[in-house]
Amino acid sequence: MWRDAALVAGKDLRVEARSRVGVNQVVPFALLVLIVFAFALDSDRGTLASVGPGLFWVTVLFSGLLAIQRSFVIEADDDARDALRLSGLDGAGIFLGKAGAVAAQLAVLEVVLALGVVVLYNVHLHGAVMLLLTCLAATVGLAAAGTVYGIIAAGLRVRDTLLPLLVLPVLAPVLLAAARACEAALAGTPSEGWPWVRLLFVFATIYVTFGVVAFGPLLEEA
């Protein structure tokens, strides 16, 4: 299973690295969203700094949707999904591989966005441990839940509109928990943040488990 996962993740990341869609489109889009927020909320730096964590995670969520859609668009061309089905790879392995690749891309995106938030919104970073754990758990949760719903919507004519409808309500608690945990870390009150970090880990565990179990049957019929 792990070997299969590494193969699939390696393949996805290689495709992304060569197509450069992530670097040329998703990352600029994410930075653009940060700038658009600054226009919408007035450039008064106090406001932007105080709502920075929330805006950061909204941006990650929307850019993450693009990454998830990309992850299944590359399987749609040239009937690659059929090849994946026929490859004999373990369904759970394929899930972990695809989710892992999405998580890796999201992690890079989060680093870039964090720099953007620090520079553009004048946010000062505190509580590094909590910030890192929050990012880790939220990224795994986003990638896992996103991959489960990605395969459900993949191959449908309506996938571009169906995926956000399915995935955003499911990810609502991740957005809420990640934003609150980051706020707590930045405000220097970590005791308020730990329950949220735990919730993020619970979410990630549930959806990774669900994906491992359900991805095989879902791939069969996508």
Next chain:
Amino acid sequence: MTTTTRSSRPVQILGWLSAISLALTAVMALVISPPDVNMGDSVRLLYLHVPTAWLAMYVSFGVTTLASALYLWKRTRSRFWDLTAGASAEIGVLFLGLTLLIGSIWGRITWGVWWTWDARLTTTAVLFVLYLGYLAVRKVPASPEVQARRSAIVAVAAFLDVPIVHQSVEWWRTLHQPATIGDERRLLDPQIHGAMAWTLLLGVVAFTLLYCWLLAHRFRLAWLEDRLADRHLEVAIEERRAEAGLSEAAEVTS
């Protein structure tokens, strides 16, 4: 299973029972029960609000989850559970929409706002969009088996999310503001007036009967649609066969 174009006798009786109990609830809620000391006449909205919420969140979505799980389990897999899950979710979304609407009107009168980010309201709103997504998945065309399995998995995944949503929203609100007073919890506490408690109970019974009646009808409709699709397929196959037979006959004679 025999499903006809008309509803069966038990379903008709169920329909009458729910109609009578709904009428009784209306009389109790509008005439017999007294206005609330604090809320005045707006309390009467809650006789609709609480039963619709109970019906949508616990009964409908509970049945959808259970039926989806039974569909996914190989031993109990049958079209019956898939159609039941779909029918129940449709009723659930309808009644949850009504719950939000009635609650909103009541909130405007009592709190002075249409909406507040109270934990319970927020959970309900997220639940509403989760199941809208489920219904959207059910509407995507596919072969019946594929569609049924896909929908069942979405329903189970949505259900897994509910406790997390609830927990997160609960913390979110308690960190920022004290729990809002005046929600239905107060209505259900033991100091409630006798007639009010009875009206509420009757409302819950009436709406549960209504749910059963609607479910039976919605299920029957879905079942008939299924049969119709099968019938169209059979007819089409027969026609193609007939065409093929004709052309063969023509070849033989020529």
